[in-house]
Amino acid sequence: MKRHVLVLGLALLAFVATAPSAQANHSPETKAGVLHAAERDPDTCARAIRSASSITHGIAALAVHELIGRSCANGGPGCEEIWGYNGSDWAQLGWCSQDLVVYPTVLPGRLIICHGTSYTVVRSGPGFNYRAVGRVKVNTDVGTDRVTLTVAASKGVDGVAWYRINWHGHAAWVASFRVTSKDSGCASWVAYWSYMHHR
Secondary structure (H helix, E strand, O other): OHHHHHHHHHHHHHHHHHOOOOOOOOOOOOHHHHHHHHOOOOOEEEEEOOOHHHHOOOEEEEEEEEEEOOEEEEEEEEEEEEEEEOOOOEEEEEEEEOOOOOOOOOOOEEEEEOOOOOOEEEEOOOOOOOOEEEEEOOOEEEEEEEEEEEEOOEOOEEOEEEEEEEEOOEEEEEEHHHEEEOOOHHHHHHHHHHHOOEO
C-alpha cells in the first residue's frame, strides 16, 4: 500500500512540475490592464498619468505609492514608474523615480534619438538580433507610434523596450535607453543615464 501511495505521490509531483503555471500573468493592453499589473504587489497603489490612448500603444506612465492601511487614499511616499507591454502582459520598464524621467510616454508622438558619445543603431525589429538599418550620429527628432517591452526592470535597474519609429519613410526600431522625450531633451538623457543602468 505504501509503495502505491509513493508512486502516486511522485506521479502527481511530476505532473505539477510540468503543468503550465496557473499563476502565468496576462493583462490586456489597456489602462485597467496596466493598473492591475502594477497592483499585483498588494502594498502598491497606482494611477495612470498619461492618457488611455498612449497606453494602447504599449507604454504607460504611472504614479505609484505604498499602500498605508487598507485604502489607496492613505498613500505613502510616491514616485513615477514607466511600464511597457510585451505582447501579453505589462511589466516595469523604468524604475521608480521622484525627479527625472526621460522615456517618451505620449504615443503616437515624437521622440529624440540621442547619439551620446557614439552613434545609435536603428534596427529592423524590436531586438538586438534584428539587422541594423541605420546609424544616428547626431541627435535626431523622429515620429513614434509603438513600444514593445523585451526585458523588464528589476532591483533598481531599468529594463529594455523598443520604440517603433518612422525612419526615412519606413518603420524601424530604436532601444529605449537611446531615446528621450522632446520635453526632456538629450541633456536630461545624459543626466539620467549617469546614475541609472539598464539590463
